Amino acid sequence: MSVTKKFDVCIIGAGVAGGVLAAYLGKNGLNVAVIEKSLAEQERIIGELLQPGGVIKLQEMGLEAVLEGFDAQPVEGYGLFMNDGNFKISYPTANGKLLTGRGFRNGKFLQRIREYILNLPNVTVFEGSATELVEANGRVTGVKYIAKKDDDERIVEASLTLVSDGMFSIFREGLSKNVKKVSSYFLGMVLKNCDLPYKNFGHVIVAKPSPCLVYPISTTETRILIDFPSPEAPRKSPELLDYLNNTIAPQMPPQILPSFKAAVEEGKFKVMPNHLIPATPIFKPGAALIGDSLNMRHPLTGGGMTAAFTDIKNLGDKLINIYPFKNVAVIDDTVKEFYQSRHKQNATINILADALYGVMKNEDLKVACYGYMQRGGLYANEPVSILSANTRDVDLLLKHFFAVAFFGIGNIIKPFPTPSKIGRSYRMLKSAVNIVSPLVMNENPSVTTRTVFKIAGFVF
Ligand SMILES: Cc1cc2nc3c(=O)[nH]c(=O)nc-3n(C[C@H](O)[C@H](O)[C@H](O)COP(=O)(O)OP(=O)(O)OC[C@H]3O[C@@H](n4cnc5c(N)ncnc54)[C@H](O)[C@@H]3O)c2cc1C
Structure with missing residues (x-):
């Protein structure tokens, strides 16, 4: 088996979290390996509205360039709709300037982040599926993966392995207590040429029985997410069409209704589970979790990427501070410190997401x-x-x-x-x-x- 030695950090997963983490560490001189299952552009309905707090974190890391060049839309606040009423609230200002979020296609954002890391000289990206953490004397020393190009099993060695393989993480189990709950499902559709009542605002439709979210994701496209508070994922069926046409459609603002009806007619539905996974990491020398593999909350408030970027800035700064790594004990202490300190910065994002979802029910x-x-x-x-x-x-x-x-x-x-x-x-x-x-x-x-x-x- 071929062994590639030896990186400072090996990151499993070049999703939003793994990609930005590689960019931040790589830009600051660490030798980073990234193992990603597929570098092709994905069409997923996750992580499409980045809150201003997440934009600020990217700016603080000097990575604001990853938000440019793929038709991301500025988002200036929220409009709330209930029964026949509505009102809007703008995001706060800082130094007299309105803070803005961004709406986009997750796949396009991800490709932009990947393009950025592929151009960094000290980040090496391996396309393949990570299968196992390699251990020696109770310490994780690297990652075994199957390369996509030839199905060969290989090993990447690193002083620290950072696992960011997302919501369906296969490594979470050994690295955290892994208590997870599916709170509901989101059914997503793209609305074409929809004139939103509040241009460049996120829209929360406080519908019965459950809320809907609407926000711009490109110049011509708008995302709608419809919450299904059921134990089973909604499936395409006459009952589902009936529900969308006769329960949800009448609650849509009139400006959104025509494009909503057209999207239902077109029938391109995507369904995703909404998880609650509190962060309960188990410290393991040589490894740490980050992103959705560590912590998830209901996506109603669009906080996932912001929480991940906050963690990346926190852990990244700590690792950059102790670089070049002198001994593993210092790395381990840094990971422990990160696990302990992260609640302070992400507690509001986590609590608000599921508390607001509870309120909506x-x-x-x-x-x-x-x-x-x-x-x-x-x-x-x-x-x-x-x-x-x-x-x-x-x-x-x-x-x-x-x-x-x-x-x-x-x-x-x-x-x-x-x-x-x-x-x-x-x-x-x-x-x-x-x-x-x-x-x-x-x-x-x-x-x-x-x-x-x-x-x-x-x-x-
Ligand atoms: C329906 C829905 C809507 C959401 N909306 C928002 C929103 O509007 N705003 C927001 O901020 N957050 C939102 N979130 C949350 C947000 O999407 C996540 O917090 C964010 O994507 C987490 O990034 P990640 O990198 O941890 O995971 P992912 O983006 O899932 O990335 C994981 C990566 O790991 C790779 N991978 C997996 N297994 C392996 C393996 N074995 N080997 C190699 N690679 C592997 C995958 O291919 C993928 O590239 C939403 C979530 C859901 C479910």
């Missing part, structure tokens, strides 16, 4: 959330600043989360409380606590926050 909380943000000012701007990943303050997030619940209670008991209204309010508050508690606990909270939520757990 509870009729009273959903109405309260829409009404709360419709008031504008700080009620809208601070939550959207958290959504954009510009603000990463967990306490602020929890303040708004519970303020939504109390706003809803205020609306329910108006003009005066009755026993049934009090009962309904109690149930709403209990749901709010039950939605957010486990999500907070996943994020390594402070002792005070942990205690407060434990007490809330006893009360409700």
